[in-house]
Every structure is written in structure tokens, then in C-alpha cells.
Amino acid sequence: MPSFKVSLLDYGAGNVRSVRNAILANGYEIEDITSPEQIDDAKVLIFPGVGSYGSAMSVLKKEGYDEPLRKYLANHDRPFFGICLGMQTLFESSEESSEDGESVIPGLGVIPGKVVKFDETKMAVPHIGWNGRILHQDSPVLKHVTEGEDVYFVHSYYAPITDENKEWVLTSTTYSGQRYISAVQRGSVVATQFHPEKSGLTGLHTLKGFLEAVEDGTLSKTTKLSVDPNAQTQLTKRVVVALDVRSNDHGDLVVTKGDQYDVRENHKEGVVEGRGGVRNLGKPVSLAGRYYEEGGDEIAFLNITSFRQGVIDDMPMLQVLEQASRSIFVPLTVGGGIRSHKDEATGKMYSALEVAARYFRAGADKVSIGSDAVYAAEAFVNSGGKKTGETSIETISKVYGVQAVVVSIDPKRVYVKSKEECDGKHAVVIELDESQAGPDGERFCWYQCTVKGGREARDICAVTLAKAVEQLGAGEIMLNCIDMDGQGNGFDHILTTAVASAITIPVIASSGAGKEEHFTNVFKETGVQAALAAGMFHRKEVAIEAVKQHMKDNGIPARRTADS
Numbered sequence: 345m346p347s348f349k350v351s352l353l354d355y356g357a358g359n360v361r362s363v364r365n366a367i368l369a370n371g372y373e374i375e376d377i378t379s380p381e382q383i384d385d386a387k388v389l390i391f392p393g394v395g396s397y398g399s400a401m402s403v404l405k406k407e408g409y410d411e412p413l414r415k416y417l418a419n420h421d422r423p424f425f426g427i428c429l430g431m432q433t434l435f436e437s438s439e440e441s442s443e444d445g446e447s448v449i450p451g452l453g454v455i456p457g458k459v460v461k462f463d464e465t466k467m468a469v470p471h472i473g474w475n476g477r478i479l480h481q482d483s484p485v486l487k488h489v490t491e492g493e494d495v496y497f498v499h500s501y502y503a504p505i506t507d508e509n510k511e512w513v514l515t516s517t518t519y520s521g522q523r524y525i526s527a528v529q530r531g532s533v534v535a536t537q538f539h540p541e542k543s544g545l546t547g548l549h550t551l552k553g554f555l556e557a558v559e560d561g562t563l564s565k566t567t568k569l570s571v572d573p574n575a576q577t578q579l580t581k582r583v584v585v586a587l588d589v590r591s592n593d594h595g596d597l598v599v600t601k602g603d604q605y606d607v608r609e610n611h612k613e614g615v616v617e618g619r620g621g622v623r624n625l626g627k628p629v630s631l632a633g634r635y636y637e638e639g640g641d642e643i644a645f646l647n648i649t650s651f652r653q654g655v656i657d658d659m660p661m662l663q664v665l666e667q668a669s670r671s672i673f674v675p676l677t678v679g680g681g682i683r684s685h686k687d688e689a690t691g692k693m694y695s696a697l698e699v700a701a702r703y704f705r706a707g708a709d710k711v712s713i714g715s716d717a718v719y720a721a722e723a724f725v726n727s728g729g730k731k732t733g734e735t736s737i738e739t740i741s742k743v744y745g746v747q748a749v750v751v752s753i754d755p756k757r758v759y760v761k762s763k764e765e766c767d768g769k770h771a772v773v774i775e776l777d778e779s780q781a782g783p784d785g786e787r788f789c790w791y792q793c794t795v796k797g798g799r800e801a802r803d804i805c806a807v808t809l810a811k812a813v814e815q816l817g818a819g820e821i822m823l824n825c826i827d828m829d830g831q832g833n834g835f836d837h838i839l840t841t842a843v844a845s846a847i848t849i850p851v852i853a854s855s856g857a858g859k860e861e862h863f864t865n866v867f868k869e870t871g872v873q874a875a876l877a878a879g880m881f882h883r884k885e886v887a888i889e890a891v892k893q894h895m896k897d898n899g900i901p902a903r904r905t906a907d908s
Contacts, residue, residue, distance in 0.1 A: 393429025420531030647680030669707030679712025832858025
């Protein structure tokens with residue numbers, strides 16, 4: 345039985361529930377910090393930071409937590425574990441813009457140095473996914489993990505190693521050649537840029553090592569290691585599993601899968617095997633748990649009927665997230681109906697930010713915005729690129745950071761005979777080779793975006809939309825394709841190449857996977873950072889492990905765990 349409770353500083357950021365569940369999974373009780381005075385009494389303090397630097401520091405200062413934190417950390421002799429933004433705030437300042445537009449935001453000033461942004465001209469930003477660590481110190485915090493195990497990162501800003509802070513560095517990581525601090529430790533103060541609560545067993549074991557070292561008094565017993573200055577780590581390609589969730593006739597949430605989005609109309613419900621028709625495939629929490637155990641790198645819950653009902657009172661989906669986050673320690677995305685909402689019973693309006701906040705507090709790490717993003721992009725393009733600051737993308741990313749906002753694009757291919765047939769402002773026309781020609785020999789096409797679950801076409805293409813939402817503050821694109829959905833013939837490489845090459849944020853390829861090689865091929869032939877599948881995993885036609893082995897056999901980096 346542990347001799348102490350873990351004090352958790354939850355200042356109202358995003359998904360703190362997963363950190364809470366990771367602590368509980370390691371057998372420790374939690375005491376919530378609800379006032380600044382409690383910090384000085386804490387035996388062990390864990391500070392999970394999610395969102396933007398400016399927003400976090402503003403809340404800490406407003407609520408009076410900043411000075412007690414500085415006092416707690418001053419001598420480096422009191423157990424502390426900061427996560428992601430909880431590490432970045434330890435530095436002197438950050439380039440991440442604040443609400444009043446200041447170029448540099450002061451931090452807690454515990455560690456020398458400034459947090460800066462990754463160079464978007466050299467790499468996709470944010471840095472999202474599983475990457476490795478290079479050890480600079482031998483620490484009891486890492487006694488249950490090996491250097492070869494990957495951990496999960498999601499951030500646009502990083503702390504460079506300098507002469508002034510190099511003694512703090514516990515681990516470093518490289519991303520597209522850029523080395524940065526991925527974990528720090530000095531005395532009893534520990535913090536990670538990566539998310540242990542989202543890094544599977546490796547992350548749970550990291551927290552276990554920290555808490556056990558506090559218990560046995562060995563936390564500060566570190567040893568400096570020699571480091572190869574040329575050592576590099578590698579960002580892996582992610583295998584994402586999607587679960588299309590909706591209510592069945594009994595009001596229960598079930599996972600379904602149809603072809604080319606016909607699941608949304610439900611007219612062929614009842615087919616339970618094979619392709620074609622709509623198939624009920626099980627309960628979302630149990631299926632998600634299976635994919636976590638099988639090695640899924642991320643899991644996306646897509647609420648495909650939410651556009652017909654209110655989201656703020658969507659208790660079943662909130663409960664799914666709460667239950668899933670108790671035992672699933674990889675990133676969770678939720679999509680469907682992330683928009684402003686009016687409660688018809690009370691007349692009260694809820695903003696998209698409030699809707700997203702409900703999902704974050706329930707256990708989501710990212711929200712996926714669909715139709716609302718299309719409308720926002722159309723307005724942005726038609727206005728000549730003017731931001732209002734009021735769209736769902738802008739408001740959510742401002743508070744929770746761009747990495748928390750995924751835009752899901754549902755396009756379909758439209759063939760044309762020449763580039764002149766389209767309005768260049770709204771549609772980027774792509775030239776096709778002969779093998780991709782249309783039914784009447786057309787050698788050009790554009791990808792028309794849709795809303796309302798693919799039921800309504802809009803006058804804007806996928807490339808234009810992706811570029812617009814990147815400007816508005818999206819951190820990632822989930823790129824579907826109605827033509828390929830459920831066909832099992834592979835991803836649309838023409839579409840993914842066109843979108844990925846037009847933007848600097850990461851892209852998840854979706855729709856069409858049916859074989860192991862489809863993942864390998866899309867990673868080799870396009871610039872996407874992740875690929876998603878649903879039906880082939882649900883029906884157990886292909887195992888996640890088989891996909892990753894095929895990737896490794898063909899030189900595509902996949903996540904490394906203690907068992908791989």
C-alpha cells in the first residue's frame with residue numbers, strides 16, 4: 345500500500361482524465377489540487393499540461409498557482425512530474441503566442457531556456473506520433489522501460505538543448521534532424537515532453553518508476569551518461585483504428601460499418617458478414633480495448649449520427665470515452681457534431697468550444713471536426729483569407745492548441761475534361777494518367793468536399809479546404825474518400841498526395857484499406873504520417889500486428905514496444 349497520495353494539479357486543461365487513470369492503474373490514490381495553498385502540502389505533485397502555452401500560463405497566474413509552483417520547485421528536492429506543457433512551462437519563456445499578441449510569454453523560470461517552434465519548412469508541424477528517446481541520464485524513473493521503446497508526442501513547440509540547461513536533460517529526441525529535450529530531471533523534479541498516459545505500457549511503466557522511486561527514496565539518484573552526438577531517433581508511421589459509432593434500435597451505441605457511407609442511411613441494416621450493407625460489429629468500448637491490446641497506435645470514435653441530435657447532452661458517447669480511457673492508454677479522438685449547439689428544451693446555446701471541452705474532460709485527446717470545418721473554410725476562402733476568431737477551429741485551437749483539432753474531410757472524385765471547367769479559387773484540378781482516367785476518358789479530376797455525412801456536396805475541393813483549415817488552426821487532417829470507402833482496394837494515393845503536398849500539418853489517410861500492403865504502399869508513395877482503417881480490423885480480415893510487420897519488412901518504421 346503506497347504511503348502517500350498523488351496530488352494532481354488540474355487547472356482546467358484538456359484530457360486530464362487519462363493522467364488520472366494512469367495514476368490509478370499504478371495503484372496510487374489521488375488528491376486533487378483545488379487551491380494554491382494545497383501545493384505546499386503535496387507529497388508528490390503531478391502537473392499535466394494540455395493546450396497552448398499562453399492559455400496555460402494565463403490560468404496559472406489568474407488562479408494563483410504560479411508562485412506556489414515556483415516555491416515548490418525552487419530547490420529541486422520535492423517530487424514533481426510535469427507532462428508535455430507541464431514540462432514546457434518550467435522553462436523561462438515560450439514563443440507560442442499569447443492572447444495579447446506578445447512575442448514571448450514568461451514561464452515558471454525553473455529551467456534556463458526558451459521554448460521555440462519547429463520549422464514548418466523542414467517538417468510537418470505539429471510533431472504527432474510515436475518517437476524514441478536518447479538517454480542522457482540513468483534514472484530510477486526509467487528502470488521499467490528500455491531505450492528502444494517508443495513514446496507518444498504531440499506538440500508544435502520544443503525546448504532546445506543549451507549549455508545552460510544540458511544538466512537537466514534526462515532524454516533527447518530528434519524529429520526530422522532537429523534535436524530537442526524530451527524529458528528532464530534534476531533532483532526530484534521530473535518532466536516529459538511526451539505523454540506517458542498516452543504511451544501504452546511504456547508510459548505506465550514510466551509513471552510507475554517515478555512513483556516507486558518516490559516511495560523508496562531513490563528518485564534523485566541519477567547518473568550522467570555519455571551520449572553519441574550523432575544519435576538519432578525516428579518518428580514512426582501510425583496505424584489508426586476508427587470505430588463508426590451510432591445508436592441502434594434499442595438506444596445502445598454500436599460500432600457499424602457500411603460501404604461508401606451508406607451506413608448513415610441505414611437502409612440495408614441487418615447484414616452481419618462480408619462486404620456490402622451495414623453491419624453491427626459490437627460494442628465500442630470492448631472493441632476499442634481489443635485494438636489497444638493488439639497494438640493500435642490511436643483510436644478514433646466517430647459518432648456518425650450526432651448530426652441528427654444534440655452533442656452537449658450526448659451522454660452515451662461521453663460514457664464511452666470515460667470507460668475507454670480507464671484502460672486504453674493511447675490517444676483517443678472523437679468526431680461527429682463538434683459545432684455550436686442549441687438546447688431545444690432550454691433554449692441555451694453551447695459554443696463549439698464548450699462541446700469540445702465536454703469531450704476532452706470525458707477522455708478525448710483530439711476532436712475531429714467535419715461539416716463545420718467545411719463551412720468555416722468556405723467563408724475563409726470567400727472572404728479572401730480573413731479570420732473571424734469565432735469558428736470552431738479557431739476557438740478550440742486557441743485554448744487547447746492546434747494539436748487537439750483534427751479536420752475530417754469527406755470528398756468524392758469529380759471527373760472533368762479540362763482544368764478550365766473548374767473555378768480555381770475553390771477547386772484544385774489534378775491531372776490523371778491513363779490508368780486513372782474517368783468513365784468517359786477524362787484525364788482531369790477534382791475532389792469535391794461534402795457535409796452531413798457525405799449527403800450534401802459543396803463547391804470547395806479537398807486541397808483548398810485543407811489549406812484553409814490549416815490557416816484557421818487545425819493541427820491534423822483525417823482524409824477520407826467516399827469513392828474508396830469500404831472497397832478494400834487501397835487508399836486513394838492521388839488524393840492523399842495532392843493534400844499532403846499542399847500543407848505542412850500531418851495527414852491521416854483513410855478509406856479503402858483491405859490488405860497489409862495498403863498501409864505500406866500509402867506510406868511509401870505519399871507524404872502521410874498515419875493511415876486509418878476500420879472494417880478490415882473489425883471483421884478480423886487483417887490483424888494490426890500483420891500490418892505493422894509488413895511495414896517493418898518493407899522499411900517503414902512502426903512503433904516499438906517492450907515486446908517488439
